[in-house]
Amino acid sequence: MAVYKTTQVVFIITTLVGLITPIAVDPGQPCPAPPPCTCRIPGSMIDCSGKGLSHVPGISNGGQQRWTVDISYNQLTTIPKRAFENITVVSLNMSHNKISTLSMDCLVGSNDVVTSVHMESNQFWYLPNAIDDLTNLEILTMQDNPFIILGTSMSFASTLRYLTIGSENSPWPKYIDQLNAITHLTVVGLTCYSLPFDAFFNMAGTMKSLVLQNNECNDMPDSVQVLTNLEHLAVIDNHLLTSFDIHNLTSLTSLVIENSSLSTMPNISKCTHLLSIYVTDSPIKSWELDTIPPESKLRNITLDRTDFDHIPTALRQIPLVENLLMKNTNVSNIEDSDLSTLFLLRNLDLSNASLEGIAVTAFKQNTMLYSISLDNTNLAGVPRAIGEVDSLYVLNMLGDSIECTCKELGWMRLWGALEHFVTGSGTCQNTGMDLMTYIREYVPKCAT
Numbered sequence: 001m002a003v004y005k006t007t008q009v010v011f012i013i014t015t016l017v018g019l020i021t022p023i024a025v026d027p028g029q030p031c032p033a034p035p036p037c038t039c040r041i042p043g044s045m046i047d048c049s050g051k052g053l054s055h056v057p058g059i060s061n062g063g064q065q066r067w068t069v070d071i072s073y074n075q076l077t078t079i080p081k082r083a084f085e086n087i088t089v090v091s092l093n094m095s096h097n098k099i100s101t102l103s104m105d106c107l108v109g110s111n112d113v114v115t116s117v118h119m120e121s122n123q124f125w126y127l128p129n130a131i132d133d134l135t136n137l138e139i140l141t142m143q144d145n146p147f148i149i150l151g152t153s154m155s156f157a158s159t160l161r162y163l164t165i166g167s168e169n170s171p172w173p174k175y176i177d178q179l180n181a182i183t184h185l186t187v188v189g190l191t192c193y194s195l196p197f198d199a200f201f202n203m204a205g206t207m208k209s210l211v212l213q214n215n216e217c218n219d220m221p222d223s224v225q226v227l228t229n230l231e232h233l234a235v236i237d238n239h240l241l242t243s244f245d246i247h248n249l250t251s252l253t254s255l256v257i258e259n260s261s262l263s264t265m266p267n268i269s270k271c272t273h274l275l276s277i278y279v280t281d282s283p284i285k286s287w288e289l290d291t292i293p294p295e296s297k298l299r300n301i302t303l304d305r306t307d308f309d310h311i312p313t314a315l316r317q318i319p320l321v322e323n324l325l326m327k328n329t330n331v332s333n334i335e336d337s338d339l340s341t342l343f344l345l346r347n348l349d350l351s352n353a354s355l356e357g358i359a360v361t362a363f364k365q366n367t368m369l370y371s372i373s374l375d376n377t378n379l380a381g382v383p384r385a386i387g388e389v390d391s392l393y394v395l396n397m398l399g400d401s402i403e404c405t406c407k408e409l410g411w412m413r414l415w416g417a418l419e420h421f422v423t424g425s426g427t428c429q430n431t432g433m434d435l436m437t438y439i440r441e442y443v444p445k446c447a448t
């Protein structure tokens with residue numbers, strides 16, 4: 001009886017706390033799954049991931065909570081009848097198993113509660129009925145299965161927003177055109193030439209984000225040109241990609257190209273809303289002037305691991321740039337005019353570039369410059385050019401050869417940034433002292 005009362009008190013307190021804070025957790029709830037599974041009670045998570053299981057363990061009463069069930073990375077081949085009958089499931093992760101079938105009623109009681117299902121890397125040949133029956137599913141990941149045929153009666157056709165599909169050698173999934181609420185689609189492994197011309201037709205109105213990964217594309221498939229509302233496009237691990245036409249994707253705000261064979265920057269002249277462009281691991285050497293929209297809004301430009309050997313002149317047409325990253329490139333010099341129109345530049349990163357020189361007045365116009373990273377370059381010493389940058393807060397020069405003497409760094413005594421200059425990294429080659437310590441403690445003592 002006493003125990004009962006305590007539980008009741010705890011329940012009342014929890015309820016009261018629940019009214020004040022949005023997170024109502026019943027601390028008395030035992031873990032409904034047996035060891036080796038564990039529970040994270042705040043968070044309502046049953047974690048059976050990577051426990052070498054060959055059967056789904058029995059699961060006892062889980063109370064009123066909505067559980068996230070993680071049975072990924074095991075040796076499961078099926079999920080039996082009524083496996084989760086004693087709990088309410090909101091999210092099920094069965095990825096990375098050997099599952100080919102699900103018992104029809106394995107999610108009984110949770111059909112209208114489940115919002116996310118992860119079933120990638122299994123042995124599915126078709127979308128099981130137990131999934132077809134979910135009426136509120138929003139997230140479904142099913143890539144890397146032998147072949148997935150979608151059902152003709154997917155109850156979640158109008159609620160599913162995030163979908164990941166694809167596996168090597170598989171065709172475009174039949175009936176995918178019934179899913180007309182998709183906002184985020186990821187296509188992995190499935191080849192570009194297996195995309196039908198109308199692949200994205202029914203998703204054109206809603207789709208905001210498309211990721212194409214490892215599809216052996218040479219060019220962008222024509223089928224994407226229908227996605228005129230697309231805001232985010234990522235094309236990753238398409239190492240055969242040599243041309244890139246996105247003339248119809250006029251709503252893009254961010255573009256990612258990673259690991260391609262592009263040798264020139266993509267033509268984004270029609271992408272007037274583009275804010276960020278990240279092009280990495282590609283042999284890009286040039287950026288043509290007539291590929292940039294007249295009043296470009298680009299703020300973030302990342303060109304890491306490209307073959308640029310100079311700061312592209314095209315940047316002079318992009319005055320709003322705040323972040324410019326060109327790590328691991330062949331950029332060897334920063335000339336006077338390279339950055340002279342980037343009045344809003346805040347962050348410049350040329351780490352691992354084969355940088356040898358920076359013109360003394362290269363940063364004269366960059367009065368907002370906040371952070372400069374020049375780790376592992378071929379610079380001999382702290383570039384005198386930063387003396388122009390009174391706004392600087394961070395200077396990274398790890399791995400550079402810096403001689404910390406008054407002769408080399410004494411000029412910093414009169415540098416406007418010295419008063420607020422707070423952080424960074426680097427080592428004095430001659431003494432082994434931390435560069436920042438030298439700048440803060442010894443530079444002010446240098447004689448003029």
Ligand SMILES: *[C@@H]1O[C@H](CO)[C@@H](O)[C@H](O)[C@H]1NC(C)=O
Binds near residue numbers: 057059085086
């Ligand atoms: C659900 O709970 C009942 C009663 O405790 C139990 O008999 C049954 O085996 C449980 N179901 C599963 C799938 O563990």
Ligand SMILES: *[C@@H]1O[C@H](CO)[C@@H](O)[C@H](O)[C@H]1NC(C)=O
Binds near residue numbers: 049068073
């Ligand atoms: C399985 O999915 C859940 C969310 O549904 C996630 O929290 C968990 O990290 C995933 N497990 C693994 C091993 O990725």
Ligand SMILES: *[C@@H]1O[C@H](CO)[C@@H](O)[C@H](O)[C@H]1NC(C)=O
Binds near residue numbers: 224
């Ligand atoms: C390009 O977009 C327009 C609508 O803005 C559309 O009519 C046209 O069909 C699209 N082109 C392709 C190839 O999908």
Ligand SMILES: *[C@@H]1O[C@H](CO)[C@@H](O)[C@H](O)[C@H]1NC(C)=O
Binds near residue numbers: 214237238239259
């Ligand atoms: C680029 O993609 C190819 C295959 O698509 C892959 O083998 C390679 O590891 C990737 N390289 C990088 C740097 O990601």
Ligand SMILES: *[C@@H]1O[C@H](CO)[C@@H](O)[C@H](O)[C@H]1NC(C)=O
Binds near residue numbers: 247268270288291
């Ligand atoms: C980029 O596209 C625009 C508009 O479609 C075109 O006028 C321009 O010539 C193109 N630039 C290149 C280098 O192809």
Ligand SMILES: *[C@@H]1O[C@H](CO)[C@@H](O)[C@H](O)[C@H]1NC(C)=O
Binds near residue numbers: 275276299300323
């Ligand atoms: C630009 O990059 C910064 C730093 O990584 C990030 O905080 C910001 O959200 C990005 N801006 C846009 C428009 O993507």
Ligand SMILES: *[C@@H]1O[C@H](CO)[C@@H](O)[C@H](O)[C@H]1NC(C)=O
Binds near residue numbers: 305307329
């Ligand atoms: C730099 O130039 C060399 C020689 O021209 C080239 O082999 C290399 O791929 C280029 N890119 C980078 C990132 O070093």
Ligand SMILES: *[C@@H]1O[C@H](CO)[C@@H](O)[C@H](O)[C@H]1NC(C)=O
Binds near residue numbers: 327328
């Ligand atoms: C620079 O190159 C080194 C060695 O190749 C690597 O370990 C490091 O991660 C690189 N740094 C950056 C910022 O890319």
